[in-house]
Amino acid sequence: MSSWIEDVDYYINEEGLIVLTEKFHRDRGYCCGNGCKHCPFDYKSVPEPKRSEMRSRNARSHQDESSSDDSSTTTYDE
Secondary structure, eight states: OOTTOBTTEEEEEESSSSOOOOOHHHHSOOOOOOOTTTTTTTTTTOEEEEEEHHHHHHHHHHHHHHOTTTTTOOOOOH
């Protein structure tokens, strides 16, 4: 961890836990299979059913981010 740079390779969340960034994961080059929050590899090595849960959670998170963006408008037809 001595070569990690805070707010570049990791950050400390509200619970005081170390969270590895997407940059850290991309530099490492593969999915470790632990279901990391910022995994850029689509949780490829995470076993089922956790992989599907993580993908679903990630998709909802991105959907929430885009819906809070004032520059985008989403219309739903019923």
